[in-house]
Amino acid sequence: MDPDTAQGFEQRIKQREAAQKHPLQTIPATHEPLGNIPNTPLAVSTIAFLLGGVFSVGLFMFANGGFGGYWWASAQLGFFVAAWAGFHWGEFAVTAGWNLEKCSVDSYLLDNGAMYHIANGTALTEYLLTLYFKPSLKTFPYVTLLGILFVLVGQLLRSIAMIHAATNFSHAVAFRKRENHRLVTDGVYASVLPTQLLPTSVDVSYSWFRHPSYAGFFYWALGTQLVLQNPLTFVIFAVLLWRFFYYRTRTEEKALIKFFGDDYVKYRQQVGTKIPFVP
Numbered sequence: 531m532d533p534d535t536a537q538g539f540e541q542r543i544k545q546r547e548a549a550q551k552h553p554l555q556t557i558p559a560t561h562e563p564l565g566n567i568p569n570t571p572l573a574v575s576t577i578a579f580l581l582g583g584v585f586s587v588g589l590f591m592f593a594n595g596g597f598g599g600y601w602w603a604s605a606q607l608g609f610f611v612a613a614w615a616g617f618h619w620g621e622f623a624v625t626a627g628w629n630l631e632k633c634s635v636d637s638y639l640l641d642n643g644a645m646y647h648i649a650n651g652t653a654l655t656e657y658l659l660t661l662y663f664k665p666s667l668k669t670f671p672y673v674t675l676l677g678i679l680f681v682l683v684g685q686l687l688r689s690i691a692m693i694h695a696a697t698n699f700s701h702a703v704a705f706r707k708r709e710n711h712r713l714v715t716d717g718v719y720a721s722v723l724p725t726q727l728l729p730t731s732v733d734v735s736y737s738w739f740r741h742p743s744y745a746g747f748f749y750w751a752l753g754t755q756l757v758l759q760n761p762l763t764f765v766i767f768a769v770l771l772w773r774f775f776y777y778r779t780r781t782e783e784k785a786l787i788k789f790f791g792d793d794y795v796k797y798r799q800q801v802g803t804k805i806p807f808v809p
């Protein structure tokens with residue numbers, strides 16, 4: 531990137547950061563919000579309230595083993611609803627707490643594209659139709675328990691990755707390198723290689739996952755379908771998520787190689803994504 535262009539980019543970001551005088555402002559310094567949801571404190575607080583309500587109802591439904599008298603109000607559905615609400619609230623909360631310069635109402639990831647909502651709608655449709663016409667197909671408790679484990683581990687992995695990366699994390703692929711952007715290779719991003727075998731600019735104190743936030747979401751999403759015992763949607767989720775993360779990591783890593791050169795190439799060679807068939 532031309533030095534003058536890069537300097538101007540950094541200057542614009544610093545001007546936006548300086549304009550954020552009130553801690554309740556949700557104006558990101560690095561990008562413009564999508565604009566489909568009002569980026570205001572009122573909208574942010576309203577969404578938090580609604581997600582909290584959905585989470586509470588879902589958690590109670592799960593803990594209570596469902597609501598008697600309502601065939602559709604099962605513990606499985608309760609957990610799914612609570613996990614969904616908790617995920618979206620958590621995305622905003624972690625961004626607000628550890629990556630405030632990128633925080634906006636879009637950080638809830640509710641405006642995540644039509645395909646995301648179609649996929650969740652398909653999952654609910656499969657679950658409810660099967661539960662109504664063939665409830666015996668939803669009676670495998672160990673499958674649900676495995677799904678709960680996937681959801682909890684996936685959520686924990688994603689949140690830890692976002693917290694650890696802090697301002698180096700972005701919900702959108704970054705194609706411009708900021709002055710404070712560093713290659714995160716410690717914590718859940720760490721390499722198993724001895725320190726002396728890694729490039730000197732790599733911080734060894736990011737060998738577990740090269741893209742832990744992606745791996746976390748991948749297993750979280752598949753876990754929700756195990757909880758619901760949805761064989762069809764499980765396969766659909768697996769294919770769509772694999773395709774999405776395969777091409778996203780290819781695009782993102784081209785930018786990271788441009789930013790960090792051989793340091794990232796060496797890091798990529800030693801640390802896998804832990805997402806099947808995404809090298």
